[in-house]
Every structure is written in C-alpha cells, then in structure tokens.
Amino acid sequence: MTRIDAVDLFLLQVPDFNTARDPVKDTLLVRVxxxxxxxWGECEAAPFVSLAAFLTPESHDTCRxxxxxxxGMRLDDPMNIAEISRRVATNSMNVLQAPHVYSGVEMALWDxxxxxxxxxxxxxxxxxxxxxxxxxxxxxxxxxxEETYLRTRDVxxxxxxxxxxxxxxxxxxxxxxxxxxxxxARDGLGPEGRLxxxxxxxxxxxxAAAKSYSHLLDQFGVExxxxxxxxxxxxxxxxxxxxxxxxxxxxxxNVNSVFQARQLLDVGDIGIIQIDCGRIGGIAAGKEVALxxxxxxxxxxxxTYTSHLALSASLHxxxxxxxxxxxxxxxxxxxxxxxxxxxxxxMRGDGTIRVPEKPGLGIAxxxxxxxxxxxxxxxxxxxxxxxxxxxx
Amino acid sequence: MTRIDAVDLFLLQVPDFNTARDPVKDTLLVRVxxxxxxxWGECEAAPFVSLAAFLTPESHDTCRxxxxxxxGMRLDDPMNIAEISRRVATNSMNVLQAPHVYSGVEMALWDxxxxxxxxxxxxxxxxxxxxxxxxxxxxxxxxxxEETYLRTRDVxxxxxxxxxxxxxxxxxxxxxxxxxxxxxARDGLGPEGRLxxxxxxxxxxxxAAAKSYSHLLDQFGVExxxxxxxxxxxxxxxxxxxxxxxxxxxxxxNVNSVFQARQLLDVGDIGIIQIDCGRIGGIAAGKEVALxxxxxxxxxxxxTYTSHLALSASLHxxxxxxxxxxxxxxxxxxxxxxxxxxxxxxMRGDGTIRVPEKPGLGIAxxxxxxxxxxxxxxxxxxxxxxxxxxxx
Numbered sequence: 001m002t003r004i005d006a007v008d009l010f011l012l013q014v015p016d017f018n019t020a021r022d023p024v025k026d027t028l029l030v031r032v033x034x035x036x037x038x039x040w041g042e043c044e045a046a047p048f049v050s051l052a053a054f055l056t057p058e059s060h061d062t063c064r065x066x067x068x069x070x071x072g073m074r075l076d077d078p079m080n081i082a083e084i085s086r087r088v089a090t091n092s093m094n095v096l097q098a099p100h101v102y103s104g105v106e107m108a109l110w111d112x113x114x115x116x117x118x119x120x121x122x123x124x125x126x127x128x129x130x131x132x133x134x135x136x137x138x139x140x141x142x143x144x145x146e147e148t149y150l151r152t153r154d155v156x157x158x159x160x161x162x163x164x165x166x167x168x169x170x171x172x173x174x175x176x177x178x179x180x181x182x183x184x185a186r187d188g189l190g191p192e193g194r195l196x197x198x199x200x201x202x203x204x205x206x207x208a209a210a211k212s213y214s215h216l217l218d219q220f221g222v223e224x225x226x227x228x229x230x231x232x233x234x235x236x237x238x239x240x241x242x243x244x245x246x247x248x249x250x251x252x253x254n255v256n257s258v259f260q261a262r263q264l265l266d267v268g269d270i271g272i273i274q275i276d277c278g279r280i281g282g283i284a285a286g287k288e289v290a291l292x293x294x295x296x297x298x299x300x301x302x303x304t305y306t307s308h309l310a311l312s313a314s315l316h317x318x319x320x321x322x323x324x325x326x327x328x329x330x331x332x333x334x335x336x337x338x339x340x341x342x343x344x345x346x347m348r349g350d351g352t353i354r355v356p357e358k359p360g361l362g363i364a365x366x367x368x369x370x371x372x373x374x375x376x377x378x379x380x381x382x383x384x385x386x387x388x389x390x391x392x
Numbered sequence: 393m394t395r396i397d398a399v400d401l402f403l404l405q406v407p408d409f410n411t412a413r414d415p416v417k418d419t420l421l422v423r424v425x426x427x428x429x430x431x432w433g434e435c436e437a438a439p440f441v442s443l444a445a446f447l448t449p450e451s452h453d454t455c456r457x458x459x460x461x462x463x464g465m466r467l468d469d470p471m472n473i474a475e476i477s478r479r480v481a482t483n484s485m486n487v488l489q490a491p492h493v494y495s496g497v498e499m500a501l502w503d504x505x506x507x508x509x510x511x512x513x514x515x516x517x518x519x520x521x522x523x524x525x526x527x528x529x530x531x532x533x534x535x536x537x538e539e540t541y542l543r544t545r546d547v548x549x550x551x552x553x554x555x556x557x558x559x560x561x562x563x564x565x566x567x568x569x570x571x572x573x574x575x576x577a578r579d580g581l582g583p584e585g586r587l588x589x590x591x592x593x594x595x596x597x598x599x600a601a602a603k604s605y606s607h608l609l610d611q612f613g614v615e616x617x618x619x620x621x622x623x624x625x626x627x628x629x630x631x632x633x634x635x636x637x638x639x640x641x642x643x644x645x646n647v648n649s650v651f652q653a654r655q656l657l658d659v660g661d662i663g664i665i666q667i668d669c670g671r672i673g674g675i676a677a678g679k680e681v682a683l684x685x686x687x688x689x690x691x692x693x694x695x696t697y698t699s700h701l702a703l704s705a706s707l708h709x710x711x712x713x714x715x716x717x718x719x720x721x722x723x724x725x726x727x728x729x730x731x732x733x734x735x736x737x738x739m740r741g742d743g744t745i746r747v748p749e750k751p752g753l754g755i756a757x758x759x760x761x762x763x764x765x766x767x768x769x770x771x772x773x774x775x776x777x778x779x780x781x782x783x784x
Contacts, residue, residue, distance in 0.1 A: 013449070013774075026451050045486045046455040048773070052444035053489070057405070059418050063438040094437045094671075096648060097445070097489040232651040256488060259624040279486075380770045381440070382405075 002035040002075045002116060007067060007105060008390040009054060011047050012373035014336050024337050027306060028101070029370070032108035034075040037115045040365050041107025042310045043100055044278030050101035053092070055379075055387055064091040066098050070105055075116070078124050081109050085284065099256040099281045106282025107313040107361065114360030120316070121361055125287050127320025132352035135329030136162035136196065138305065141169055145184035152188025155331075161351060162194035162326070164226070171202035171209070179216055186220045196250070198226045205233040207240050214244045224272055226250040231260075237268030246298075247271035252289075253303035256280055261289040265296055274328070276303040277314045286317030290324065300324045307337040308344045312361045315345070319355040327353055336373055342366040367392050394427040394467045394508060399459060399497060400782040401446060403439050404765035406728050416729050418767075419698060420493070421757070424500040426467040431504025432757050434702045435496035436670030442493035445484070447771075447779055456483040458490050462497060467508070470516050473501050477676065491648040491673045498674025499705040499753065506752030512708070513753055517679050519712025524744035527721030528554035528588065530697065533561055537576035544580025547723075551739060554586035554718070556618070563594035563601070571608055578612040588642070590618045597625040599632050606636045616664055618642040623652075629660030638690075639663035644681075645695035648672055653681040657688055666720070668695040669706045678709030682716065692716045699729040700736045704753045707737070711747040719745055728765055734758045759784050 013026040028047030032039040043050045054066045069087035074080045085106065092098035110121045122130050137160045142148040148165070155163055165185040170178055182197070189195055197217065203209040210228045217225055224247070229236040231254050241249045250272035255261045256279050264270050273293050277286040290300040300321065302314035311330065318324050329347075332338060342364035345353050356362025370392055379387040405418040420439030424431040435442045446458045461479035466472045477498065484490035502513045514522050529552045534540040540557070547555055557577040562570055574589070581587055589609065595601040602620045609617055616639070621628040623646050633641045642664035647653045648671050656662050665685050669678040682692040692713065694706035703722060710716050721739075724730060734756035737745050748754025762784055771779040 019450070023452070026449070046445075046448055046451050046488075048448040048451075049441065049444045049487055049489050052441045053438075056438055056440040057418070058411070059438045059440075060415070094646060095441055095489075096438075096492055097441050097487075100488055232649070254486060257624070375774050376772075377774075378770075378772045380768075382767050382769075 002037070004032060004034045004071055004073050004075050004109070006033040007031070007070055007108070009051050010370065010389070010392065011051060011375045011377055012336060012340065012370060013375050014373065022335070024306060024335055027336060027340070028104060029340065029365070030104040030108040032105070032112045034112045035116065037112045039108040039110065039112025039115065039360060040309055040363070041104040041111065041313065042278055042307055043104035044276055044306055044310065045100055046097070049097050050104070051387065053095050053097035053101045054105070056095065057381060057386070060094060062091070062093040063095050066092050066095070066102050066105065075109060075113055078113070081106065081113065081284065084109065085282065100279060103278045103280065103282050106284065107277065107310070110283050110313070110316070111360040118359050120355070120357050120359060121283060122316045122319035122355055125283070125316065125320070130319035130355035130357070131322045131325070132350070132354050133315065133327035134162060134325055134351060135160060135327055135347055135353050136164055136194065137329055137331055138164045138198070139185070140167040140198070141165060141181045145180040148181050149184040149188040152185045156189055156193065158331070159347060159351065161192070162196070163189050164196040164198055164328070166197040167200045170197070171199060182216060182220045182222070195220065195222050196224055196226060197222045199228040201227050201230050203228050204230050205236050207236045210240045211243055217244070217248070224248045224250045226274065227253070231255070234263060234267040237264065237270055241269040241271070250274055254279070258285050258288050262292060265293060265298055270298070272299045272301060274301050274303040275314070275317070277317055278306060278310045283313050283317045286314060290318040290321055294321060294323065299326070301326045302328050304328050305330050308341045309361060309363045309365070311345060312356055312363045315353070315355045316361065329353060339369045340366055340373070394429070396424060396426045396463055396465050396467050396501070398425040399423070399462055399500070401443050402762065402781070402784065403443060403767045403769055404728060404732065404762060405767050406765065414728070416698060416727055419728060419732070420496060421732065421762070422496040422500045424497070424504045426504045427508065429504045429507045431500040431502065431507065431752060432701055432755070433496040433499025433503065433705065434670055434699055435493055436668055436698060436702065437492055438489070441489050442496070443779065445487050445489035445493045446497070448487065449773060449778070452486060454483070454485040455487050458484050458487070458494050458497065467501060467505055470505070473498065473505065473676065476501065477674065492671060495670045495672065495674050498676065499669065499702070502675050502705070502708070503752035510751050512747070512749050512751060513675065514708045514711035514747055517675070517708065517712070522711035522747035522749070523714045523717065524742070524746050525707065525719035526554060526717055526743060527552060527719055527739055527745050528556055528586065529721055529723055530556045531577070532559040532590070533557060533573045537572040540573050541576040541580040544577045548581055548585065550723070551743065553584070553743060554588070555581050556588040556590055556720070558589040559592045562589070563591060574608060574612045574614070587612065587614050588616055588618060589614045591620040593619050593622050595620050596622050597628050599628045602632045603635055609636070609640070616640045616642045618666065619645070623647070626655060626659040629656065629662055633661040633663070642666055646671070650677050650680050654684060657685060657690055662690070664691045664693060666693050666695040667706070667709070669709055670698060670702045675705050675709045678706060682710040682713055686713060686715065691718070693718045694720050696720050697722050700733045701753060701755045701757070703737060704748055704755045707745070707747045708753065721745060731761045732758055732765070
C-alpha cells in the first residue's frame with residue numbers, strides 16, 4: 001500500500017520580471033512523494049494565493065486546507081485520486097482558491113501513480129491509445145499589421161499550420177484597424193492555414209458588437225472566435241452562437257469547475273470548449289468535460305500557455321478522443337515555463353504532437369533550472385512556521 | 393479630495409480553538425483609512441487565503457493583488473466604490489479568492505465613506521429609510537430531541553419568535569429520527585413561531601429524497617427549507633421548487649457573485665435568496681441581488697453567522713426594502729464574533745432589529761478585545777516582507 005508521504009510546493013518567479021516582456025511571471029510547481037515515486041504538477045494562476053489555499057490553518061468546516069485532504073491518503077489506484085478529489089471538494093468548498101491549487105496537486109498525483117503502475121496517465125484514465133494532435137500557436141496582434149504579418153509568417157516558417165491571433169487591442173479601436181490586422185495575420189499564415197481569433201472578452205455582454213464582426217471573420221476564414229463575451233454572459237453566448245454558428249464559438253479557459261464548463265456548453269451553446277487542467281481542478285475534471293463535449297457534438301481543446309508539464313497533463317485528459325485533434329501549444333523557448341522542464345513535446349515531421357508514452361506524465365523537471373527561479377518564502381503564523389521553501 | 397491611504401488586514405483566531413465548540417475559529421478584519429476617516433469590514437471565510445489574495449505579488453494580467461486596485465483610489469462618493477469594484481473584478485478576475493477578501497474591504501470602504509459624508513450606509517445606497525427586520529436565530533438539531541426541545545425553548549424564552557433548525561445530522565439517518573427532531577423543535581418554539589429548516593446540502597442532487605420529506609415539512613409548519621441540494625444542482629432546485637413550492641425553497645449563502653445568485657433565482661427557481669455580504673463581494677453586490685429578487689417576486693434575507701459588523705453590513709444592503717422583513721441574527725455572546733464589536737444590534741421591545749442610523753455601518757470595533765485574538769503573522773517573499781501584522 002502506497003501513501004502520499006509529502007506534497008511540496010515551489011513558487012517560481014522570473015527575477016526582475018517585466019510586465020510587458022513576461023506574460024508568465026511566475027508559477028507554482030507541486031511535487032508529490034508517495035513511496036518510491038515522485039510526481040510533478042503545475043498550477044496555472046496566482047501562485048501565492050494557491051499556496052495559501054494548500055496550507056491555510058483550519059477555518060470553518062468547509063474551509064479546510066487542501067493539503068489536509070491529500071496528505072497521508074492512499075495512492076495505489078485511480079479510484080484513490082477520485083476519492084481525494086471528492087474530499088477536497090467537500091472539505092474546502094468555501095476556499096474559493098482551492099480548485100486552482102488542487103489542479104497542480106492532482107496532476108502530480110497522476111504523475112506519481114503512473115510511475116508507480118508503469119503506465120502513461122491516459123491509460124489510467126481508461127483510454128486505450130493516444131491520438132496525435134495538431135498544434136496551434138498563439139501569435140497575438142503585434143503593434144502594427146506589418147509586424148503581425150511577420151510574426152505570423154515566422155510561425156509558419158517554423159512549421160506550424162494553425163495560429164490564434166487577436167487579443168492585444170482587438171475590438172478596442174477602429175474596425176478598419178482590426179480588419180487590417182486580421183488581413184495581415186491571414187497573409188502571414190497563407191490561405192491553407194487554420195486561423196483562430198481570441199477576442200479576450202472585449203464585447204462584454206454586447207451581442208450587436210460581436211455580430212458586426214461576423215462578416216469580417218468569414219472574410220478571413222477565421223475558424224472560431226474565442227471568448228467574445230464575459231464568462232458570465234451566457235445569454236450573449238447563446239444568441240451569438242445562433243447567429244454566427246455554434247461550431248465557430250469557443251470559450252472556457254477561465255472555468256474552474258466541470259459545472260461551469262457544462263454551463264458554457266449547455267446554456268451558452270458554444271461549440272468548442274477550451275479547458276486548462278491547471279485551473280479546472282486537474283486532469284480527471286478535464287477528461288469529464290472532454291467526454292461531455294463529445295456527447296454533445298462539441299469540440300474540446302486544451303488551454304495551455306505555461307509549461308510542457310501542464311501541456312502534457314492537458315493532453316492526457318483527452319488523449320484517447322480521436323475526433324478532438326487540435327491542441328494549444330506553447331512555443332516560447334525564452335520563458336520560465338520552458339526552462340523548468342527537461343523534456344518538451346516537440347512537433348514531429350507529420351506536423352503533430354504526441355502524448356508521451358512514458359509512465360506518468362512523461363515530463364522530467366529541470367531541478368537546476370528551477371533553482372534560478374525559486375523564491376525563498378517563509379510564513380510565520382503565531383509561533384509556528386506555516387511554510388518555508390522546501391529543498392528541491 | 394479623499395484618497396484611500398491604507399488598508400490593513402487583521403487575522404484573528406480563537407486561541408486553542410476546539411473544532412466542536414467553536415464553529416467560528418477565526419476571522420479577517422479590514423481597516424481602511426481615508427483622510428480623517430476609518431472604516432471597518434469583515435471577510436467571512438478562510439481568512440489566511442483571503443489575506444494572500446489581497447497582497448499576493450503581481451502575477452498574470454488577470455491575477456493582480458486585490459490591494460493594488462484599492463490603495464490610493466478616491467473615496468468621496470459611492471461612485472468611487474463602484475469604480476474600485478470594477479477594477480477588482482477585472483484585474484483580479486483569475487484570483488479565485490478575490491471576492492471573499494474584497495467583501496470585507498468593500499464593507500470598510502462604505503463604513504469610511506459613510507463617516508466622511510455623515511450618513512448611514514443605507515442612505516448612500518439610495519434607500520430613503522431603513523425598515524426594521526424580524527430576527528431569526530439559528531438553533532441546529534441538538535444530539536437528542538429532548539435537547540433540541542430545550543434549546544429551542546431557550547431561544548423563545550429569550551424573546552425570539554423565529555428559529556432555523558436542522559443541519560447537524562439532518563437527513564443522514566432515519567426518517568423517524570428527523571421527524572422526532574422536527575417535532576421537538578416545533579414544540580419548543582410553540583405553534584405560532586416561524587420555523588425554518590437548514591438541510592445543509594444533504595440530498596446532493598437527489599430530488600426524490602427531498603420530495604419524501606415534503607409532507608414532513610408541511611406537518612410541522614416549516615416555512616422554508618434551506619440548501620436541500622448542492623450549489624450546482626440547479627436542475628434539482630427547479631424540480632423541487634415546482635413540487636414543494638417556490639416560496640418554500642431557500643439558498644444562496646455560498647454564492648460569491650451576483651451572477652451565481654441570479655442563477656439560483658432564475659434557473660434554480662428558488663423563492664428565497666440568502667446572501668452573505670462577507671462572501672458575495674460586498675454590500676453593493678448584496679443590494680443588487682436584493683433588488684433583483686424583489687423584481688422577481690422572491691424574498692431576500694441575509695446570511696450572517698459572524699460579527700454584528702458583518703450583520704450591519706448585510707442589513708444595510710436591503711434596509712430600504714420593506715417587504716424583506718426577516719434577518720438572520722447571530723446571538724452567541726461567547727464567540728469571537730461577539731467579542732470584536734463594541735456595539736451590538738440588540739432586539740427591541742417590538743421584537744425587531746433596527747439598522748444603525750449612525751454614519752457608516754454604525755458599529756465600533758473593540759480594539760482591546762481584538763488584541764486577545766490577533767495572530768502575529770509574518771510573510772517573507774524573497775528579500776521583501778510581504779506582510780507583517782500591523783499595529784491596531
């Protein structure tokens with residue numbers, strides 16, 4: 001019988017980060033030790049707050065520390081992870097931050113369990129085999145259409161055939177400026193490439209504004225538009241879905257529960273759900289949404305702009321679903337997210353990414369590189385030391 | 393022009409708390425200083441995690457510390473608070489814990505602004521006058537029906553005419569045991585008293601189980617049943633509402649956004665929405681839900697089991713709504729929550745509670761008592777001190 005002996009959290013931060021240069025300034029890595037095995041996971045957002053949710057002193061009955069539901073539990077079988085997930089959901093129901101930190105913990109549990117059982121995580125999830133995915137790269141609007149053209153062209157020259165553009169400034173200025181930017185992205189990508197647009201919630205709750213862009217999206221062959229509205233504007237999603245086409249409407253990166261994802265699909269009537277396993281509560285939650293989307297005839301794709309450890313975790317969650325053939329793929333070799341992994345999921349000659357077949361998540365951590373980013377953190381609560389950065 | 397000069401957080405904890413004896417083990421108080429004025433607020437849940445959300449180092453664009461959206465902002469007008477709330481919602485969108493800490497901060501902003509303008513908060517919210525509310529007291533099932541009878545009778549002897557029972561163990565054992573407990577509560581309360589039942593999510597998603605209790609609730613004149621289902625089981629709420637009666641179904645204490653509250657009303661079709669201003673994002677958010685409920689012909693009631701500072705904040709949010717005449721009322725004089733306030737909203741001869749007419753929230757804090765509970769906390773992040781318990 002294997003027990004979870006230790007869960008260590010490591011807060012990493014880019015030294016002297018620059019807000020403009022470093023979209024990813026920090027991260028929270030999780031190391032689980034269970035018997036002879038070690039697993040790693042990554043939490044996606046607000047690492048310090050997530051760390052606090054893991055180790056907070058006991059509060060109300062429904063505000064217990066996430067750590068208390070994990071430490072000492074069995075880890076011999078996928079059912080053990082399901083049981084831990086239920087404990088966290090109940091005991092930390094009113095720690096709003098809990099799903100974010102548990103996301104990374106759950107990844108690390110799967111990684112450790114996979115190593116213990118000698119199986120890649122996707123097999124433990126019940127998938128027979130892993131299907132390759134086509135990577136799409138995020139290349140937001142540059143300051144000028146000329147630069148957007150060059151940026152997109154560079155992505156194509158690196159071998160990618162699918163690009164997500166938009167975001168920085170999209171929808172906030174002149175319609176003609178957006179048209180020129182989209183035209184530049186399409187030019188850089190070429191007529192055959194798959195083009196997606198991130199609207200970054202620019203229209204809030206305003207369906208008319210979104211509709212006024214529908215024709216432009218047709219003109220430049222934009223396959224789907226992502227997050228045109230606020231996460232809670234489900235009525236706006238449904239109305240625009242009816243107008244622009246359900247299969248051309250994507251959202252989901254910000255959801256932190258299976259329930260919220262289902263609402264986007266059921267009430268918002270979107271056709272593409274984008275899930276970050278580093279936010280939604282882990283790999284099993286991602287899989288649950290993927291299966292739900294399939295049953296509804298919708299598409300599932302990961303949301304990942306952090307490390308290839310998080311990428312691998314997300315890929316495992318829908319690895320066995322052949323119809324779900326796309327993946328969001330982080331390529332920034334200069335980033336903290338790249339540095340912390342020893343292994344990377346590189347694109348193959350056929351233009352696809354493969355889910356690792358090694359036991360667990362199949363991504364080794366670069367301990368030496370971690371040292372360059374590790375924050376020395378100490379929390380004293382009364383006379384007790386609640387947290388001190390552990391040894392790597 | 394008044395600016396927000398300082399926002400100080402104080403984490404309080406019952407020394408050597410006992411989980412069974414102390415349902416409220418800790419709390420997070422917020423002190424705002426703006427010019428010559430000082431305001432206080434209270435956050436409801438998981439104080440250490442909420443503190444972390446306030447002062448976390450900058451992370452992704454949507455993961456900024458709550459404090460950065462508040463400090464230095466203007467505080468001359470209610471519109472200034474609305475603007476700060478918008479900033480927090482945008483800049484801390486992906487700090488899941490943000491609504492919990494901002495709830496206490498927003499209360500403190502209203503308290504300080506009320507003092508600056510010499511008005512009680514309800515007037516700043518646009519209410520002409522404050523209507524009295526009938527207090528109901530929470531008296532959960534005791535271990536035996538005999539004790540439940542005595543407990544309820546004691547509440548009646550103290551002058552209260554409305555009681556919420558249930559919770560501890562309700563629905564988890566034999567139907568006959570629940571029947572005996574409910575009978576004992578009704579006996580203790582007398583035939584005229586208003587009786588409510590807290591089901592504490594015991595039926596999860598199981599409408600049939602809830603239906604099997606409907607007749608029992610009739611038998612003992614239970615005015616409404618609270619939280620029969622999980623917060624996300626909106627379909628179960630709607631189905632049971634149709635069966636048992638919309639005006640006899642209450643929920644909402646755990647919601648942390650106006651959106652979630654509206655979903656309970658619109659999709660769950662409940663008739664009573666229970667809002668904790670210490671969780672939903674503050675007093676203005678509570679008011680928004682109260683007005684929305686009125687428009688739908690539903691009832692609004694506060695959820696409060698912390699201090700009378702939090703009680704006052706919640707009362708101000710619906711003070712001017714005459715039709716909303718009930719309030720949840722904490723009475724435990726031995727608790728941390730009681731000790732930290734110098735003023736308490738005591739029941740008057742006519743059996744009602746009055747919203748304070750003093751400027752701000754109208755509740756003074758007992759600084760000396762606070763010292764008995766104040767946790768000495770220090771957070772070092774790299775070479776910086778991120779937090780050290782401030783002077784009171």
